[in-house]
Amino acid sequence: xxxxxxxxxxxxxxxxxxxxxxxxxxxxxxxxxxxxxxxxxxxxxxxxxxxxxxxxxxxxxxxxxxxxxxxxxxxxxxxxxxxxxxxxxxxxxxxxxxxxxxxxxxxxxxxxxxxxxxxxxxxxxxxxxxxxxxxxxxxxxxxxxxxxxxxxxxxxxxxxxxxxxxxxxxxxxxxxxxxxxxxxxxxxxxxxxxxxxxxxxxxxxxxxxxxxxxxxxxxxxxxxxxxxxxxxxxxxxxxxxxxxxxxxxxxxxxxxxxxxxxxxxxxxxxxxxxxxxxxxxxxxxxxxxxxxxxxxxxxxxxxxxxxxxxxxxxxxxxxxxxxxxxxx
Amino acid sequence: xxxxxxxxxxxxxxxxxxxxxxxxxxxxxxxxxxxxxxxxxxxxxxxxxxxxxxxxxxxxxxxxxxxxxxxxxxxxxxxxxxxxxxxxxxxxxxxxxxxxxxxxxxxxxxxxxxxxxxxxxxxxxxxxxxxxxxxxxxxxxxxxxxxxxxxxxxxxxxxxxxxxxxxxxxxxxxxxxxxxxxxxxxxxxxxxxxxxxxxxxxxxxxxxxxxxxxxxxxxxxxxxxxxxxxxxxxxxxxxxxxxxxxxxxxxxxxxxxxxxxxxxxxxxxxxxxxx
Numbered sequence: 252x253x254x255x256x257x258x259x260x261x262x263x264x265x266x267x268x269x270x271x272x273x274x275x276x277x278x279x280x281x282x283x284x285x286x287x288x289x290x291x292x293x294x295x296x297x298x299x300x301x302x303x304x305x306x307x308x309x310x311x312x313x314x315x316x317x318x319x320x321x322x323x324x325x326x327x328x329x330x331x332x333x334x335x336x337x338x339x340x341x342x343x344x345x346x347x348x349x350x351x352x353x354x355x356x357x358x359x360x361x362x363x364x365x366x367x368x369x370x371x372x373x374x375x376x377x378x379x380x381x382x383x384x385x386x387x388x389x390x391x392x393x394x395x396x397x398x399x400x401x402x403x404x405x406x407x408x409x410x411x412x413x414x415x416x417x418x419x420x421x422x423x424x425x426x427x428x429x430x431x432x433x434x435x436x437x438x439x440x441x442x443x444x445x446x447x448x449x450x451x452x453x454x455x456x457x458x459x460x461x462x463x464x465x466x467x468x469x470x471x472x473x474x475x476x477x478x479x480x481x482x483x484x485x486x487x488x489x490x491x492x493x494x495x496x497x498x499x500x501x502x503x504x505x506x507x508x509x510x511x512x513x514x515x516x517x518x519x520x521x522x523x524x525x526x527x528x529x530x531x532x533x534x535x536x537x538x539x540x541x542x543x544x545x546x547x548x549x550x551x552x553x554x555x556x557x558x559x560x561x562x563x564x565x566x567x568x569x570x571x572x573x574x575x576x577x578x579x
Numbered sequence: 580x581x582x583x584x585x586x587x588x589x590x591x592x593x594x595x596x597x598x599x600x601x602x603x604x605x606x607x608x609x610x611x612x613x614x615x616x617x618x619x620x621x622x623x624x625x626x627x628x629x630x631x632x633x634x635x636x637x638x639x640x641x642x643x644x645x646x647x648x649x650x651x652x653x654x655x656x657x658x659x660x661x662x663x664x665x666x667x668x669x670x671x672x673x674x675x676x677x678x679x680x681x682x683x684x685x686x687x688x689x690x691x692x693x694x695x696x697x698x699x700x701x702x703x704x705x706x707x708x709x710x711x712x713x714x715x716x717x718x719x720x721x722x723x724x725x726x727x728x729x730x731x732x733x734x735x736x737x738x739x740x741x742x743x744x745x746x747x748x749x750x751x752x753x754x755x756x757x758x759x760x761x762x763x764x765x766x767x768x769x770x771x772x773x774x775x776x777x778x779x780x781x782x783x784x785x786x787x788x789x790x791x792x793x794x795x796x797x798x799x800x801x802x803x804x805x806x807x808x809x810x811x812x813x814x815x816x817x818x819x820x821x822x823x824x825x826x827x828x829x830x831x832x833x834x835x836x837x838x839x840x841x842x843x844x845x846x847x848x849x850x851x852x853x854x
Binding site: 443446447448449450451452454455457458459461462463464465466467468469470476 | 649651670671672673675676680681683687688689690691692696699700701703704706708710713714720724763764767
């Protein structure tokens with residue numbers, strides 16, 4: 252087989268892997284949207300905040316160090332010890348859960364029965380608050396995150412494929428890990444929502460608030476639960492993206508890439524988020540490879556949005572979304 | 580299902596059912612929406628084991644009353660007493676956890692879930708295992724699920740909906756949806772079951788089925804039932820006692836026979852000439 256075909260295949264594979272990263276972010280959106288009808292603009296910032304907190308804890312940074320030093324004239328920045336990655340991840344997960352409790356208590360609780368647009372605005376406010384808060388708490392410099400995930404080109408795959416096909420595939424180990432983690436996460440979430448009592452309550456709330464209340468489900472508890480899960484999904488996304496390209500403000504912008512994923516997959520479908528992510532990831536890499544050279548490249552910046560636009564025209568509910576039919 | 584009632588405190592009905600002590604008492608309830616009074620100073624009680632109906636013309640405040648009992652509306656004045664204690668202001672889900680289950684006039688089911696899952700949600704308040712055990716599907720969670728599933732299967736048999744167990748509720752016809760909603764309410768093993776127009780929009784055959792189910796539920800499980808219904812014939816056949824409302828006020832209260840002969844009730848239903 253000619254080399255270009257293999258190269259195209261490699262591009263597609265890498266696109267799929269990148270798509271999984273998009274899907275991880277989109278997943279958090281879908282969870283909150285399903286359970287509460289809220290489009291959570293802050294999902295990307297949640298991932299940033301989770302990654303910042305994780306790095307901060309691992310490095311033993313003093314939270315609010317700049318603020319403390321400015322006020323008291325001190326100059327300490329670290330506690331002088333490092334926290335093992337696993338412990339730090341658990342602590343960060345706990346912090347994300349605490350954040351969910353606070354969001355429910357100080358924002359959502361006061362906005363019950365409000366229009367979706369008002370809740371959406373509230374999440375925009377939350378996004379800006381969290382962004383600034385994260386900066387003040389951990390500093391705004393670029394940090395590298397290393398929780399011990401394998402990185403770099405996988406030589407085994409490269410040598411094996413070059414033996415078999417005469418063409419060595421370059422695949423990033425981190426992408427493979429991300430794919431496995433994403434698969435486990437989706438499997439766990441699906442099992443939880445299908446078979447556990449809280450999962451059933453969660454689906455019930457997603458379906459009908461009034462009926463959920465009448466069978467004794469506390470909406471507030473469910474909201475804390477979904478925001479916690481979304482926070483933990485954001486943590487996973489933050490770890491993957493942070494390990495790949497460092498922890499910095501631009502991490503929160505991956506949320507923008509999740510938007511076209513959601514338009515493709517549908518806002519209410521977990522499998523949709525995954526498939527949407529894969530299509531966008533693969534599509535943009537392949538498009539860049541095939542069409543890019545003809546139009547001067549840099550198609551990756553806009554391809555996803557144009558694809559989403561096409562979907563909005565022809566299939567607004569997405570691939571897996573619920574079709575909205577108004578009965579007259 | 581109900582606690583054993585001491586022999587002295589219940590009365591037998593003509594068909595041999597037992598009616599016990601006061602289960603719920605509404606005292607001088609007044610409910611306003613802005614300047615509009617939906618309910619004005621209404622008091623009545625519901626006794627254990629009885630079928631208690633609230634009737635009245637459109638806009639009389641029947642549904643509002645049911646919503647007060649189930650906690651969806653909070654009255655501005657008055658007290659709600661349940662099982663001998665005054666009930667503090669509660670959220671609807673807290674009321675449900677106290678053992679008051681309800682159905683809705685316009686059916687509120689979980690359309691995307693199967694019939695079985697819908698009915699299982701009725702048992703959420705009875706499930707004890709915590710979030711962690713559920714997340715990891717530890718032994719206790721599995722045993723619990725099996726036990727609850729058995730109870731739910733009994734209810735499914737009872738209401739004769741075996742054939743549609745796995746069907747998503749959204750696809751069912753209206754009459755069956757009403758029955759599934761009743762099943763979900765029953766699954767909670769309620770001390771008080773509230774039915775908001777259980778027969779609305781049904782054809783004669785479906786109505787007869789529903790009547791039979793309501794009587795059977797009351798008879799076999801001893802469940803106390805409070806219901807709202809338009810169909811006078813149905814109400815008079817089913818009920819032990821009836822409250823009649825008109826324009827937010829109580830205009831009659833008693834056995835079906837007493838109510839039927841009450842002049843105020845006749846006027847409200849047939850109209851009076853204003854000459």
